[in-house]
């Protein structure tokens with residue numbers, strides 16, 4: 001007989017982690033920021049920081065990818081209490097999908113109401129340039145089509161309904177706010193809005209796959225975000241998604257370009273200060289709206 005395999009976390013396990021964090025910090029975050037590859041510097045915008053290494057937090061998975069530090073940073077941003085994940089988890093690291101999304105439900109138990117989810121992504125839309133920021137207006141969940149959804153398995157109604165709606169996953173008001181903020185900062189020239197497609201990775205896409213994704217309606221492609229967003233929406237959080245276009249997807253058989261993680265990290269470094277200004281001003285302008293921060 002095989003030993004019984006763990007299929008997910010229990011409500012009590014999420015609670016153990018949330019209670020542990022609550023006991024170790026006075027911060028009571030209403031906003032969570034998830035940093036994409038090479039975008040961990042975003043945490044630097046938080047004041048009065050309390051930092052936890054993932055390895056010290058009960059039940060927390062460990063980051064394994066370069067550009068994902070593996071720290072949970074609590075702090076305030078313009079007086080608003082936030083928690084920032086410097087490092088997320090991806091399917092290709094070998095985590096089951098319920099582990100990839102573990103922190104989101106912990107944040108919900110901590111009282112988080114708004115999730116700001118960032119990522120590095122390859123641009124499929126030919127109008128996109130390296131360094132563009134893309135407001136995510138919708139997603140294509142390729143692993144989900146194959147049955148790999150974080151909500152597979154028994155549904156815990158304490159978090160949300162069996163069949164959550166996803167047609168409004170990326171909050172329209174938050175996207176409008178981001179457009180206003182970008183205009184004020186003079187960022188409109190490199191601000192786009194589009195559809196993010198998640199794939200399993202870790203190999204980057206073939207040329208044929210890039211064409212397929214583009215035909216399906218994707219403007220950018222990556223290996224994250226969507227699983228977190230589904231869990232965040234399931235448990236009632238408002239979601240704002242932002243992709244940094246770190247590289248252009250290779251669409252042409254004559255091209256000599258090759259996608260690589262170093263270019264992804266380098267673009268993150270080059271756009272770090274604009275991203276910090278964008279997220280900082282965005283959070284500053286977030287209004288309490290129906291009690292949602």
Ligand SMILES: O=P(O)(O)O[C@H]1O[C@H](CO)[C@@H](O)[C@H]1O
Pocket residue numbers: 035036037038065088090118119120121201222223224225260261264
């Ligand atoms: O989505 P994030 O975590 O930003 O990272 C993106 O960058 C990595 C590839 O360079 C992949 O992990 C892809 O998903």
Ligand SMILES: Nc1nc2[nH]cnc2c(=O)[nH]1
Pocket residue numbers: 120121122123199201203204205221222223246247248249259264
């Ligand atoms: N799948 C995928 N993920 C990325 N992350 C950053 N760039 C890319 C890309 O081109 N493809």
